[in-house]
Amino acid sequence: MARLIAGTGRTQTRMGDVPNFAEGLYELAADTFAWLVPNGSWGETNLGLVRCGDQSVLIDTCWDLHFMREMLSHAAPILKVAPVRHVINTHADGDHCWGNQLFADKAITATHASAAQMHRHPPAQLRALKWGSALFQRLPVGNIDALGRYMGDMLRPYRFKGVTVQAPNQTFSGTTTIDVNGVVLRLIEVGPAHTDGDCIVHVPEREVVYTGDILFVGVTPVAWAGPVAQIVSALRQVQSLHAKVIVPGHGPLATLADVQLQIDYWDWLQSTLQPLAQRGISPHRASRACLQSKAFRESAFARWLAPERLFTSACTLYREWGLDTSGMGGPLGTLDHFRKQASLAALAVR
Numbered sequence: 001m002a003r004l005i006a007g008t009g010r011t012q013t014r015m016g017d018v019p020n021f022a023e024g025l026y027e028l029a030a031d032t033f034a035w036l037v038p039n040g041s042w043g044e045t046n047l048g049l050v051r052c053g054d055q056s057v058l059i060d061t062c063w064d065l066h067f068m069r070e071m072l073s074h075a076a077p078i079l080k081v082a083p084v085r086h087v088i089n090t091h092a093d094g095d096h097c098w099g100n101q102l103f104a105d106k107a108i109t110a111t112h113a114s115a116a117q118m119h120r121h122p123p124a125q126l127r128a129l130k131w132g133s134a135l136f137q138r139l140p141v142g143n144i145d146a147l148g149r150y151m152g153d154m155l156r157p158y159r160f161k162g163v164t165v166q167a168p169n170q171t172f173s174g175t176t177t178i179d180v181n182g183v184v185l186r187l188i189e190v191g192p193a194h195t196d197g198d199c200i201v202h203v204p205e206r207e208v209v210y211t212g213d214i215l216f217v218g219v220t221p222v223a224w225a226g227p228v229a230q231i232v233s234a235l236r237q238v239q240s241l242h243a244k245v246i247v248p249g250h251g252p253l254a255t256l257a258d259v260q261l262q263i264d265y266w267d268w269l270q271s272t273l274q275p276l277a278q279r280g281i282s283p284h285r286a287s288r289a290c291l292q293s294k295a296f297r298e299s300a301f302a303r304w305l306a307p308e309r310l311f312t313s314a315c316t317l318y319r320e321w322g323l324d325t326s327g328m329g330g331p332l333g334t335l336d337h338f339r340k341q342a343s344l345a346a347l348a349v350r
Contacts, residue, residue: 090212
């Protein structure tokens with residue numbers, strides 16, 4: 001049974017919601033920990049910490065340095081006797097790797113594909129977007145104001161000033177192991193899936209697996225890269241490990257039922273979207289139809305945070321099916337994508 005050993009005591013999440021679980025450092029097994037952040041929305045990222053004698057392995061880092069330092073301060077009693085010597089990034093999303101710069105002199109490991117992707121969206125982009133979101137909110141035309149509110153709410157808790165990307169200095173493909181004082185961590189590449197280079201981290205002797213963003217609990221998952229079938233395959237790999245504790249990238253600790261429920265979500269999404277796509281309905285309109293359907297509203301998925309993320313996954317599936325989702329390219333295309341996603345946020349069911 002996981003137990004909270006160092007909590008922040010916050011009565012609101014970073015997004016201003018009532019927390020579904022306490023934020024802080026949990027002991028999962030002997031010398032094995034997770035930093036869990038409610039409720040698992042944007043940047044509310046879970047981390048792993050594995051003590052291996054006189055040194056520790058950190059699994060993922062935070063979106064900004066402020067929250068990274070906060071986690072380290074709560075883990076100080078462990079880190080004083082077993083400082084972090086190794087960092088593993090499960091993938092290249094900034095909320096799982098932008099705290100790397102605090103460990104630039106340590107061994108930082110990720111897949112080759114993650115390392116290649118890590119500089120794709122630099123912190124300067126989010127600094128500009130955070131600044132611009134206030135301006136967008138004053139433009140009530142074409143859902144620009146909705147975009148401003150959506151991005152402003154997403155980025156408000158985070159401080160990107162001074163953040164630089166520290167890429168991994170050790171990379172791998174396939175499967176590798178890290179042995180630290182006799183404690184073996186298995187790194188299993190399962191991407192491209194959520195991103196180009198996802199991996200999961202299994203600690204067999206402690207019966208714990210850290211999934212990164214292959215798995216979300218209580219939060220709508222998203223396929224940035226795909227193929228979606230590879231996400232499902234990765235989830236089945238998580239099931240096959242028979243770990244006693246499953247730490248998702250976002251949300252509370254997972255059960256095997258949570259893993260299966262996410263598999264069910266991907267199956268439902270593909271079977272619901274494909275007929276719409278074949279009729280030439282755009283990803284945006286098809287996403288709206290999915291979110292407004294009786295099947296969705298009566299499902300467990302409707303209670304997950306950020307259901308509008310379905311739109312990003314719909315675009316990924318359309319590309320997989322060889323359908324054109326191109327619009328504006330570059331930064332304007334990204335803004336247009338999130339403008340459409342923001343317009344779907346009002347359909348959220350709680």
